[in-house]
Amino acid sequence: MLFTEQQAREIMQKALKFSKADECVVNLQGSTSGNIRYANNAVSTSGENSTSSLVVTSAFGKKTGIATINEFDDASLEKVVRRSEELAQLAPENPEYMPILGPQKYRSSNAYFKSTADFSPQQRSDAAAASILPARERKLKAAGYLQHNAGFQAMLNSKGLFAYHPSTDVEFSVTVRNEEGTGSGYASRGYNDISKLNTAAASKIAMDKAEGSAKAVALEPGKYTVILEPAAVAVLLENMFFNMDARSADEGRSFMSKQGGKTKIGEKLVDAKVNIYSDPTHPELPAATWSGDGRPVERVNWIESGVVKNLYASRYWAENKGAKSIPMPNNAIMEGGKASLEDMIKNTKRGILVTRLWYIRSVDPQTLLLTGLTRDGTFLIENGKIKHPVKNFRFNESPIIMLNNLEEMGRPERVVSGESNVNYILPPLKVRDFTFSSLSDAV
Numbered sequence: 001m002l003f004t005e006q007q008a009r010e011i012m013q014k015a016l017k018f019s020k021a022d023e024c025v026v027n028l029q030g031s032t033s034g035n036i037r038y039a040n041n042a043v044s045t046s047g048e049n050s051t052s053s054l055v056v057t058s059a060f061g062k063k064t065g066i067a068t069i070n071e072f073d074d075a076s077l078e079k080v081v082r083r084s085e086e087l088a089q090l091a092p093e094n095p096e097y098m099p100i101l102g103p104q105k106y107r108s109s110n111a112y113f114k115s116t117a118d119f120s121p122q123q124r125s126d127a128a129a130a131s132i133l134p135a136r137e138r139k140l141k142a143a144g145y146l147q148h149n150a151g152f153q154a155m156l157n158s159k160g161l162f163a164y165h166p167s168t169d170v171e172f173s174v175t176v177r178n179e180e181g182t183g184s185g186y187a188s189r190g191y192n193d194i195s196k197l198n199t200a201a202a203s204k205i206a207m208d209k210a211e212g213s214a215k216a217v218a219l220e221p222g223k224y225t226v227i228l229e230p231a232a233v234a235v236l237l238e239n240m241f242f243n244m245d246a247r248s249a250d251e252g253r254s255f256m257s258k259q260g261g262k263t264k265i266g267e268k269l270v271d272a273k274v275n276i277y278s279d280p281t282h283p284e285l286p287a288a289t290w291s292g293d294g295r296p297v298e299r300v301n302w303i304e305s306g307v308v309k310n311l312y313a314s315r316y317w318a319e320n321k322g323a324k325s326i327p328m329p330n331n332a333i334m335e336g337g338k339a340s341l342e343d344m345i346k347n348t349k350r351g352i353l354v355t356r357l358w359y360i361r362s363v364d365p366q367t368l369l370l371t372g373l374t375r376d377g378t379f380l381i382e383n384g385k386i387k388h389p390v391k392n393f394r395f396n397e398s399p400i401i402m403l404n405n406l407e408e409m410g411r412p413e414r415v416v417s418g419e420s421n422v423n424y425i426l427p428p429l430k431v432r433d434f435t436f437s438s439l440s441d442a443v
Helices: 005-017 074-090 121-137 199-212 230-241 246-250 315-321 341-346 399-404
Strands: 023-039 042-060 063-069 140-157 162-178 184-191 222-228 276-278 300-304 350-364 369-382 385-389 392-397 406-409 413-416 423-426 429-440
Touching (some): 005 042, 042 074, 063 074, 121 162, 121 199, 162 199, 222 230, 230 350, 230 369, 230 413, 399 429
Parallel strands (some): 222 350
Antiparallel strands (some): 023 042, 276 300, 369 385, 406 429
């Protein structure tokens, strides 16, 4: 299912030859993946999957139709093109339809690694064993999931635009609990190159937290200085990343809106230490250098020294507003400091260490106020040391307020969001006056 650039081009060219539409776009994608799942220190499932599909979008004026198929012989290709044209003729006009783009220039991004593409069932089993066996030895219970993928996406249209991007990735997560079920720990890892994955090292972190979080003590809810590990930072900040959309800001529907149809571009939104950007060619977080509509994806500074620099927009909305047409980014990176998590703990007189957050829900989209729960290891810090575990909290906090209450940023690292499974590069953050609204008895 993994077609080379030339094979993908040839298949899409065949499909385009059947087109009778004013404009036609062909997208082709394929992937192979393997996985292993375990719970209670025993593997429960393991498998492999291979998929591919070709999507044809035909347009007559502003009327469009889309059809999909997973067979690539000439008869099937003609059938899917005809079907997309039939659907287009039946569709109403789309007033926001934009003509397709012509050929573009794209930067290269190395997101494909042979080590990941060739990862075998035996290697999956060994990776799981490196997590399970130490947990058994320590009389703990581990549950984890590892999935690795190799795939490509490609696009060709009737104006000659062609794009191709091969990629690989692996995601691993593990939750460990003690036998009594009173302590829990968690760790996750994500890479493009699976040779960087060390399931034993990640599992040790989860095991240490499972043992350390037993016999948690209740603290009164309130405002605390917190150290948020990158996994906790991810689920908060992605709510900001996913909502930096120009249209919702212009229409008064987002935290980037101002009265009178204005936006906060050019305004200081958060602490001056905050710099957030996206770059599909980042060596530790490579991504496709083109968007779904064919626009090149470049490095973009979204927040620079606390000031909002850019918002992303569709081609239609950018033209409507006479603004720069910036596609939604394919990754997000936040700059940080040089301190390790251990250094940040040593520098804290009193605070709470948060391993991760989950069950995130929006309270107020226009202020980005969120609520959710801590889990899998929450600890009281006193005089630079972890004193004891504490019961979990419910929080009510906005990432905007949080980024205005920054005290320290640690060394950035690649992290997987437990809510969206998206990878980012983020630092651990020390934040003052983080609001915990109530206690939670869950482990």
